[in-house]
Amino acid sequence: MKTTRLYLSNDTSSRAAGAGRLADAWSERPEIQLIRTSPRGAFFLEPMVERDTPNGREAWFNVVPDDLPRIVGGMGGTPVAGIPFLKQQTRFTFANFGTTEPLALDEYQTRGGLKGLEAARSLSPEAIVEELRISRLRGRGGAAFPVWKKWQVAQQTGSEQKYVVANADEGDAGTYCDRMIMEGDPFRLIEGMLICAQAIGATRGYIYCRYEYPAAAQTMRFAIQKAREADLLDFDDYPFDLEVVVGAGSYVCGEETALLESLEGRRGVVLAKPPYPAESGLYGKPTIVSNVLTFATIPNILTSGGAWHASLGTEGSRGTMAIQLGGRVKQPGLVEIPFGLTLREVLDRFGGGMAPGSRFKAVQVGGPLGSLFPESHLDISICYDTFAQAGAILGHGGIVVYDDETNMVELARHFMAFTADESCGKCTPCRVGSVRGREILERIQSGQGTAEDLILLSDLGETMKTASLCALGGRAPYPVETAIEHFGDEFRSKLSAFNLKQ
Amino acid sequence: MTTWHRPGLAEALEPCRPVPPAKPNILKTLLAVQTVLGHVPTSAIPQIAQVLGLTDAQVAGVLSYYSDIRTRSPSRHLIRVCMGESCTANHGGRVLRAIQDHVRVAVGDTTPEGRFTVEKMSCAGNCAVSPTVMIDEDVCGRVTPSGVPSLLEPYT
The missing domain is CATH 3.40.30.10 (Glutaredoxin)
Known part of the structure; x- marks a missing residue:
């Protein structure tokens, strides 16, 4: 019997949407051979099944087990190349997604993988850093610090032992691109880390993965094993050791000093900087901590050159951004595009409007510490500098859309409660401020708040912004304040009438 | 000090015993215990501290910090x-x-x-x-x- 080869994503979100049920239902079907790939990132179409045709892949969307005869018969498929959500993207870091099996090292290589590492191994450490300087790559975890500067410091700091650490503690709600990379293209992360190790002379690497991502941690362990067997981890004069370390549920551990504390096995509390980890990090040694997406961006820069990367995007924000759409949009999923489109363009072009039956109210960019934007503020360009000028952040690229059923007072309380829960307790403005902030918002929510409470909240916000040790306390007031700024009537209508008259 | 015996705890702790120059890693140890026992009972703190060569307070501090390490026995x-x-x-x-x-x-x-x-x-x-x-x-x-x-x- 002729078997038809079908492709189905094995990503956590694809499985959560039903890909696992399809695989179970079809496991005994002799007419098909099921290949489990990385996802396309168009999660609104999942579970999505693809097959080869003379004109490239065709896809079937939101598939249920009974659709199999139709797919095997080749009826009703859509050319993948014609899916608007994917067609309008510029995929570099996510170029392999949807096509390869995550743990097939040969496929990774066939599609251009390991060329960046090869290039790096033919360069001097200084020349690698120079290539990154030309690329103008900024860290993708949220802080957007120029990557080459960190690398140069670590490179120039003398030490027998240096470390490379991938920050895979993707805690910003609304973000999932690091998880996708680890589950879907793990060798790209390994390649990026090896290039960094080569540049700074590191002998050990760690991937600090959050507890909530068991599948990502497991895929990375398998990928490291395969890389080791293929001798990829052998440098000329020393072996490089790479290990996955799993965290235990702490948002602050996404901050680099807290992450390193946690990696050493202690409470993940934030430390004052300087010294910066590039000079004195893990066990006091020079350490590069970068986000998974940052490392995954680096192989292409070494392959195609820093100038290629710098030719994409806007003046201060070069390259592409992995935007992760979520919330009440019709088409949630991963969007990789050069910086520079406006928020409205991204929501219209890729988000496809609102989920059926819902109306737009606000959008939050940059995770739980990101600002809220109402409809009238959507014409802001997606790049680091315009967002900074607006007092907002791009963060790790999460975009969450809220509909008009969202209660803004409750949402503001939710944000402050999150900070109160996750504060590491090291600095007072965050530890105490977040609890007081939550109490004020609870008072307003219960109808006991006064106009003075809003002033108090604003004062408190200023203190937290100015005096907190890290971005958790420093950014926590922004979503609350932008909620009050743009939806003030909802807050004022909750204030106690007696106090309003005074 | 009272010794506290629980099947599996000593075995779970043995690989976590620090061998110099390696330093003790409390978080890794607690996660290893949780993998074997399903949780980390607070009554196990002295034994963990002893194996790691640390104080009870150091272990308790890490145990109370991380929300995904459980001190109560899990449900099914x-x-x-x-x-x-x-x-x-x-x-x-x-x-x-x-x-x-x-x-x-x-x-x-x-x-x-x-x-x-x-x-x-x-x-x-x-x-x-x-x-x-x-x-x-x-x-x-x-x-x-x-x-x-x-x-x-x-x-x-």
Whole structure:
């Protein structure tokens, strides 16, 4: 019997949407051979099944087990190349997604993988850093610090032992691109880390993965094993050791000093900087901590050159951004595009409007510490500098859309409660401020708040912004304040009438 | 010091015993204990501290810091309802209420027969197919309040 080869994503979100049920239902079907790939990132179409045709892949969307005869018969498929959500993207870091099996090292290589590492191994450490300087790559975890500067410091700091650490503690709600990379293209992360190790002379690497991502941690362990067997981890004069370390549920551990504390096995509390980890990090040694997406961006820069990367995007924000759409949009999923489109363009072009039956109210960019934007503020360009000028952040690229059923007072309380829960307790403005902030918002929510409470909240916000040790306390007031700024009537209508008259 | 014996604890701790120049790693040790025992009882703190060559307070400090290390014995299944922004935007709060109504237990508590513990989580990274519920290590997406009974049924 002729078997038809079908492709189905094995990503956590694809499985959560039903890909696992399809695989179970079809496991005994002799007419098909099921290949489990990385996802396309168009999660609104999942579970999505693809097959080869003379004109490239065709896809079937939101598939249920009974659709199999139709797919095997080749009826009703859509050319993948014609899916608007994917067609309008510029995929570099996510170029392999949807096509390869995550743990097939040969496929990774066939599609251009390991060329960046090869290039790096033919360069001097200084020349690698120079290539990154030309690329103008900024860290993708949220802080957007120029990557080459960190690398140069670590490179120039003398030490027998240096470390490379991938920050895979993707805690910003609304973000999932690091998880996708680890589950879907793990060798790209390994390649990026090896290039960094080569540049700074590191002998050990760690991937600090959050507890909530068991599948990502497991895929990375398998990928490291395969890389080791293929001798990829052998440098000329020393072996490089790479290990996955799993965290235990702490948002602050996404901050680099807290992450390193946690990696050493202690409470993940934030430390004052300087010294910066590039000079004195893990066990006091020079350490590069970068986000998974940052490392995954680096192989292409070494392959195609820093100038290629710098030719994409806007003046201060070069390259592409992995935007992760979520919330009440019709088409949630991963969007990789050069910086520079406006928020409205991204929501219209890729988000496809609102989920059926819902109306737009606000959008939050940059995770739980990101600002809220109402409809009238959507014409802001997606790049680091315009967002900074607006007092907002791009963060790790999460975009969450809220509909008009969202209660803004409750949402503001939710944000402050999150900070109160996750504060590491090291600095007072965050530890105490977040609890007081939550109490004020609870008072307003219960109808006991006064106009003075809003002033108090604003004062408190200023203190937290100015005096907190890290971005958790420093950014926590922004979503609350932008909620009050743009939806003030909802807050004022909750204030106690007696106090309003005074 | 009272020695505290629990089957499996000593075996779980042995590989975590620091061999110089390696330094003791409290978090790794606690996670190793949790893997074997399912949780880390506070009564095990002295034995853990002894193996690591640290004080009880140092171990207790780490144990109390991380929310995913549990000090109570787990139920058969852990339901974690995502309260991240995308799940909140997609009215995951209604899913949480439906789950609580169905299994009749408050957040943080365990059902009397020990079948389910219900908790909130801050983000499962499953935002594109939210609202999300994690049952043990299974991630379930696009969960609706009305779909809760059939979702939980297989977990006996």
